[in-house]
Amino acid sequence: MPTKAKKSVSFQASTTDELKEETNAESQVEIPFNSSALLVPFHLPVILGFIFNGLLENPRTLLIQGIPTLVAAQFGYGILITKRFKSSNTNSKKKSKSSNNNNKNNNNTPILLVGSILISILLSIPLFIVIILFGAPLYGLLTETFLLSVHLSLILFYPILVSYKLDFAQFLQSFTPGSGDQIYQQLYKNQLIFASIGGVVGAWFGVLPIPLDWDRDWQQWPITILVGGYIGSLLGSILSLPFSE
Amino acid sequence: MEESPINPSTPKDEVELNDEMKIIDAPSVPVPTAAGATSPEDDPLNGILQRQRLLRQQQQQKQQLQGRIRVRQQKLKMTFFGYIMVLIFFAMLQFIGVITFTQGFLLSRNVLPDIADSQLDPQLVMSTPPVYDKMILLVIDALRFDFVIPVEDENEKGKPYHNQFPVLYEMFQKYPENSILLKFLADPPTTTLQRLKGLTTGSLPTFIDAGSNFDGDAIDEDNWLLQLHKHNKSIAFMGDDTWKALFTEYINPDLFFPFDSLNVWDLHTVDNGVIDNMMPLLEKKRQPEWDVLIGHFLGVDHVGHRYGPDHNAMKPKLSQMDDVIRQVIEKLDSNTLLCVMGDHGMDSTGNHGGDSKDELESTLFMYSKNKKSGFKRMDQSEYNVDDLGANFRTVNQIDLVPTLSLLLGLPIPHNNLGSPIQEVFGKNFQEASIKTTKQIQKFRTVAGLDEDESLNDIYVSIIEGGSDPSTIEFSKAYQSKFLEQCKAMWATFDLKLIIIGVLILFASFTFVVTYSRLIPSVRVSTMSFEFIGSVIAMMLLGLVLSFSVYVVLGPVDFSFRRCAAIGSSIGIFVGLWAPIMDRFSVAWLLHQLYDFFIYNFNGWSVLGISFIIGHSLIFASNSFVVWEDKMIHFFIQTFGFYCLAQCTIKISSKKERVLAIAHCISFLIMSRLISGITLCREEQQPYCQSNFQTSWWSILGLYGVALILPRMVKSFYTLSDSYHSAAPLWIGTGLTFLLYGNAIYWTLEYVQSNNGGDSAYVIIEWLENFKIVNDELPINRILTNLQSIFSSVSKTIFLAVSVGEPLIVSIKLAIARISMFITLILANYSWSRGPLCVKLSEQSPSDDYLAEEVSDEDASNSNSKKNSVVILGYQNVYGSSYFLLVLNFAIPIMLVTKPLGAISLSMLLIQILTLLELFQILNLRGNLISPVMFGLIAYQHFYSTGHQATLQSIQWDVGFITTETITFPFTHLNLALNTFGSFILISIAVPLITLWKIPPSSKPITVLSQIVTNVTSLLTYQTIISTSSLAFAGHFRRHLMVWKIFAPRFMLSGILLLSMNVIMIVITVWFGSGKLLTQVNRIFGK
Structure with missing residues (x-):
């Protein structure tokens, strides 16, 4: 029965093929920085402590x-990330387009960092x-919810924005539709993305203790x-280390 | 269809009649006509011969075809029969499990038949002759304590139930020596039947009695009515007919006026009946006819159930009660004791049954004009009415029993656990207290509960103390201590039955998970008859074995029925497993499981499994059970976002991706909106705000639903081009029409319950609040005019409603009955004839991307450039037709659900369709996640239709939608549809996971086996949830919250498991899938 079903959506077949070709061409998506223990966001627990x-x-x-503390710390963290960028030589081997971007952005690190912060906000x-x-509750706690989202957004999005130099197209390359298992490889090899995923998972688990009637x-x-x-994004970053090259 | 060269004689309608033969004809028709078009011109005779030959061939073909079809149909029917039998055996196994557990868990109290006899032992009654020889006992149902005390409201409007019933407190202030007002603490469960038992026997009725409120059985315990009867006193009674079931034999039949108690929509019949029958009896000349007069008013309770305490109807009702009490007091003579009390309170929604403070706190007032009565108050600070009387002196409800008995010169009922009320006895309190202690000690001895030596010591010191004042304190301590012991003790569980019940359910789980997930579904379909044989054989064996065990070993605490049930359940279990073990080994099954985790393991299965585990672990903590609604929503949204991510990443075609993402987002937004509709349970306070109320905008929403829902469903149908023939009739006409019917019904109900004028009044008030700053502005003049217009309109509406109330009632009943009849009977009958949502249409070959060609071969044979015939909606033949069945049940369920719930259910239908599209796009048909998601949204809508896992949240009032009085089965049907509506819909809809958007299959048995896989997967999910809920309820049986949280949740789980089994067997597999598959197979099965 699945073979018959295809008939009704015949336009799908051709487009898939085209895309497949595309993805094959770019199957090796570059991670734009070198992972390192230095990139573990150790500042996060410190801020949390404050x-x-x-x-x-x-x-x-x-x-x-x-928020200001976090912004300042993330700014510093951003500088660390830019220090770990892969040299443009290796990049230009793969793609000329991105190397152009690199050259441009390399000169404008402060603008990149500030822009990233604004965009994550x-x-x-x-x-x-x-x-x-x-x-999230709609009555009364909206301000808290919004502040939470600002914090999380700075933690989750900012490092990725900086690492891809605000180049959305390049970021999407790691998630090209149809590339299948490679996506997952991209995910855990990319330390910063994995940290963000860790943050999401951490926040997800953070919900669970709320209903308990411990009155804490x-x-x-x-x-x-x-x-x-x-904590999730800290752990994610650390866990990704063994996988990265 | 305008020009039809192929078969012009077949009009469109005929094809759509789903008549078997005509459709089968359709593909073969082109051959003769095509031939006929060319040959006759060459040679007429040859042409005729050819035609005859062709006709003969055709007939032969047809016969062969019919023969083949018949064989296949027969095979399909046998497969169906096999599946249904297996499912029935499985349901039996689960039924035995749930029942066994229930018998062990829901407590029963050992009722002692002993009756106190003062003729044998004159010591039992007070030594002084009774002060009162008559008593009037007025029970005002649901009279909460703050209704009768003065309450100072901060805002001038105040609650409609405050300060409307001042007479009791006035009397209390005025006559300190002759009256007493007390807070009266009921014991849970706060249902009237249990309270009456407690109020007359002085003992603690257990939870299991709560279910028998609908048919209370006669009381066989010692109680003060029985004692009165024994002492040849005449008891007059008027009011709530619950008394009739309990006490008929003790009441004077000439003075017995019971009234129907359960019709909560009727606020006045019972009260007027009580007043009309009571007042004449209070006249001097009729007073000798009775010794004790009991009146039970229900109006206050009914106002609470119907409108909630905050409604304006509460005001006149309480004033009426105030009036009645004043009249009674006026007519009271000096030898009569007046006793006014409530049997329980009501919570903020006006319901009762649980054990929250508002439900437990009621009122007791006693008054007598007799100068000798000698009531003696305690310190004035005990009677503090500040803060809604939070610190007012409280007595237990059962304390009334020894008090009344001793005051009227009767012995205290044998099983009483209450203590006499100190104020009433004044200087005689010591004697009363010691008498009660003696009675309780006797009860302890007879019941075999006298092991506690410390209590025995206290008792000895009381007896030795004689008239020493210290004995009062000892007595009090003794009584309260024993009461505590009893409360703890009557929570005795039968641990053996609990464990057996959980084990049986766990056994059923091991089978169903193997059956649904581990064995390939095609294999399962061939095994049905082996299952049937072995189960019957093993069940008989199990019965014989259990019988012999019963005869030979003679277990003490197992009755024969219980033995047989356990024996047959073991038999069924072994019988179900035997064929599996015959074909597969344990190692193979384990390997299968291992394979699943290695090869089939993707994000979706992880999600499905973790949802199941997460949901079943909820029962490990009372807080999670309380917040189950939010947890379920959290799971559903997790799925939604995962879906969104997958759609973005995985789908390559841009058009499809956009569509899929749109589905995801609408699913996310809808489930967030749904989760906004809540009825909070008491434990969720203060973090939750209920908004499940019938307000004018929710009524407006119903009209919105009637307008939008058919269009939404239609748009889903057009996605697969299935909006043809039956679909416009069902969706365009039927659904729209009936939804408007529902909306009108609830509008009338709203108008009626708000006295019509209220809503107009609200508008006027709102207009008045519009401060008119400048009269000269024209807009303000218009406003003033509008005000006067609205006030006259409101008056007219009010008048119309008060005159036309009977009219409204009959219109409501008519709408409800017609809607129920059309949907449940007519629509299901016509559905069983097999409506299909397809249409024959012709298209040029170039643009036939939408549908399957009917006759590929014919088209190529004739080699013509003619337009080909296509069947529109061919790709979704099963799904489009099956969803109509879901609609058949959705409409009556929406009718019996309150407006906000109906809106939520309409979103459930859209959610189902969205999920189906997503499952199809993401290819999740066979994945575990699909049935799990269906189960989760069923739970979500259980909560968003104004339910909680508590007894109070059962919406009794919807029982009266189709009938005015309780009528079997209509009242019960309404309640079932209301309470389990979302589960019924989901259980019916689950085959759609397989059926949605697949073309007719030439292998119906394969389709059927996939349907059964999904059905049993949903059952697996529910089995896990129920087993976990039961096991944790059993585990937490000594938990503080067991009766508030775990026990109601276990009842919900148990009932859900059983009813889902029944619905899926009867409606889903037998009726729905059975009819549909045979029908489609008959027409399209080539």
Whole structure:
């Protein structure tokens, strides 16, 4: 029966083939930086420690106060990432297009970093919607939810933005549709992406303790998710190290 | 269809009639006509011969075809029969498991038949002659304590139930020596039947009795009505007919006026009946006819059930009660004791049954004009009415029993556990207290509960103490301590039965998981008859074995029925496993499992398995059970986002990707909207806000649903080009029409329950709040005019409603009955005739990308450039037709669901369709995740249709949608549809996972085996959830929250498991898939 079913969607076949060719040509997607223990975001638990001191009494103000600290730390982290960029020689072997970009961006590291921070703050709006869709409360706690999404967005998106030099097309190459298993390889070989995935998973698990009736301060919205996101991305980054070349 | 060269004599309608022969004809028709078009011109005679030959050939072909089809149909029917039998055996196994567990878990109390007899032992009654020789006992159902005390509201409007019933507190203030007002603490469960048992016997009715509220059985325990009867007193009764079931034999038949109690929509019949029958009896000349008069008012309770306490109808009801009590007090003579009380309270939604503070706290008021009554208050600070009387002195409900008995000169009922109320006895309290202690000690001895030496010591010191004042305190301590012991003790579980029940369910799980997932589905289809044979043989063997065990060993605590049930369940289990073990070895099955984890393991299976595990672990913690609704939503959204990611990454065609992503996003948004509809359970406070109320905008939403839902369904049908023939009739006409019917029904219900004028009144109020700043502005003048218009309109509506109430009621009943009849009977009957959503159409060969060509060969043979005939909707023959069956059940379920719930269910239908599209796009048909997701959205909609896993959240009032009184089976059907609506829909819809968007298969048995795989997978999921819920309920049987959280959840799981089994066997497999597959096979099976 599946063979018959194909008939109705015959236009699909040709397009798939075209795309397949494309993907074959670019099957070896470049990771634009060298993984290293230096890129493990050790600053995250430190910031978390700073924020946590007093977070339990007043999450909202502490979350707001934490944002500048996080931005500054991420800025420094961004510099670390740019230091670890692969030299443009290896890149130009593979693709001339991206090397052009590299040359341009290499000169503008501060703009890249600031731009990335601005964009990740902008990206916190879709992330906010995602958190709402996951069931964040709509009554009364919207500010906290938004602050959470700003924090998470800075942790999850910023390193990737910097590492791909805001080149969305290049980023998408690692996720070309139809490339199958390679996607997963890309995921865990790329330390920064894996850290982000770790952050997402951490935040997911951070939800679970909320319903418990232990009446602890740290069960307040959104502390557990924040902690989960911070620790998750740290762990993700560390776990990715053995896989990276 | 305008020009049809192939078969002009076959009009469109005939083809769509689904008549077997005509459709089969269709493909073969072109041959003769094509031949006929050319040959007659050459040679007429030759042409005729040729035609005859052709006709003969055709007939032969037809006969052969029919023969083959008949054989295949027969085979299909046998396969069906086999599957259904296996499923029935499986359901039997689970039924035995659930019942066994229930018998071990739901407690029963050992009721002692002893009756206290004061003739044998005059010591049992008070030494002083009773002060009162008559008593009037007025029970006001659901009279919460804060209804009767003065409450100062901050805002001037106040609650409609405060300060409307002041008479009791006024009297309490005025006559400190003759009256007493107390907070009256009921024991859970707070249902009227249990409360009446407690109020008359003084003992603690157990949970299992809660189910018998609909047919309460006569009380066989010692109680004060029985004692009155024994002392030849005449009892007059009027009110709630629950008393009739319990106490008929003790009440004077000439003065017995019971009224139907369960019709909660009727606020006044019972109360007016009580008043009309009571007032004459209070007249001087009729007073000698009775010694004790009992009146049971239900109005307050019914207002609560129907509208909730916050409704304006509460005000006049409480004032009426106030009035009645004043009249009774006026007519009271000095030898009569008046006792006014509530049997339980009500929660903030007006319901009761559980054990929250609001449900437990009721009122007790006693008053007498007799100067000798000598009530003696405690310190004034005990009667503190601040803060809704939070610190007011409280007595237990069962304390009424010894109090009344001793006051009326009766012995205390043998099984009583209550203590006398101190204030009422004044200086005689010591004697009363010691008498009660003696009665309790006797009860302990007879019941064999006197092992606790510390209590015995206290008892000895009380007896030795004599008239020493210290004995009062000892007595109190003794009584309260023993009460605590009893409360703990009557939670005795039969651990053996609990374990056996869980084991049977676990056994059923091992089978169903093997059956659905480990054995290839095609193999399973050939094994059915082996299953049937071995199960019957093994079941008989099991019965014989259990019988012999019963006869030979004679187990003490196992009745024969129980032995037989366990024996046959073992038989079924062995019988189900035997054929599997015959063909496959354990090693092979394990290898199969291993293979699954190695080769078939992808993100989806991980997700499916982790959802199952996550959901079943919820029951390990009371907090997660409480927040199950949110957890389920979290799982569903996780799936949605994973879907979104997969769609973005995996789908290569851009057009399809956009469509898939759109499906994902609409799925995500819909389930978030649905999760916004909640009815919070008590334990979720203060983190939850209920919004499940019938308001004008939810009614408006119903009209929106009627407008949008058919269009949405239609758009899904057009995706597979299936919106033909039966579909427009079902969806375009039927669904739209009936949904408007539902909307009108709920509008009328809303108008009726808000006295019509209310909504208009709200608008007026809103307009008035619009401060008119400047009168000269024209807009304000218009507003003022509008105000006056609206007020007159509201008056008209109010008038119309008050005049036309009976009319509205009959229109409502008519709509509900017609809708039920059309959907459940007519539509299902016509569905069973096999409606298909296909249409014959012709297309030039160039643009036939939409549908399958009917006759490839014919077209090539004739080699013509003629247009070919295509069947539109061929790609989704099964799915489009089967979904109509889902709609048949969706409409009545939406009718009996309250407006917000109906909106949620309409989204359930869209969610199902979206999921089906996604499963098809992402190729998840065979994956574990598909049935799991179906199960999860069923749970989501259980919660969003205003339910929780608690007894209070059962929406009793929908029972009266199709009938005015309780009528079997209509009331019960409504309640079942309302409570399990989403599960019924999902259980029916689960074959769509296989059927959606597949063309007619030449191997119907393969399709059937895939359907059964999905059905049993959903069953596996539910079995795991239920088994886990039962096991944890058993494990936490001593948990503080067991009756509040774990026990109701276990009941839900048990009922769900059984009802899903039944629905899937009867409707899904037998009726739905059976009819559809045979029908499609008959028409398309070549």
